[in-house]
Amino acid sequence: MWTAAIQTSDGVFTTHFSEDGLCALDFPVDARIDTIGVPPSDAWPREVRAWLAVTCQALAQALAGRQPAQLPPFDLSAGTAFQQQVWQALVRIAPGRHLTYGQLAAAIGRPKAVRAVGGACGANPIPVLLPCHRVLAAGGNLGGFSGGLDWKRRLLAREGVLLNH
DNA sequence: TCAACCTGGTAGG
């Protein structure tokens, strides 16, 4: 496992890579913890350094509300089969679009697993790039967000999604 | 087995 910090206009994100790809992305925790990530070094496999570079670009674009031109490979193997289904469905939601938890449940063939979908979204290891913020509650409500609801609002606003009425 | 969830729908103020 390799860990690196990524500086963005929204703070310092932390990334974790396995030999199969990006496996986790953490929101900035605290302004004083700028040393959390180990800077990439020559000791890193060439492939992983390339993933990090792609992730930097993708994160900057996603934070600006745009579809990343390129994404790193994701290692979602830490999740259960159900969670992986949900997470993979997230990738297909374009910026500016949004689904409800119920619609996402139906999309993966489990129309009644609405609450479980919420749980899987909450367990999303790669927020922002795996756009769980584009899943809203029914009736135009925001729903929850483990990274903090202000993040969800901010990300949606940058994509031009209008909330409520 | 059980409680906790980023839910959704219905029923009643």
Next chain:
DNA sequence: CCTACCAGGTTGA
């Protein structure tokens, strides 16, 4: 608008 309640799939303890 609000609160209450329950059916419900999945997960982790």
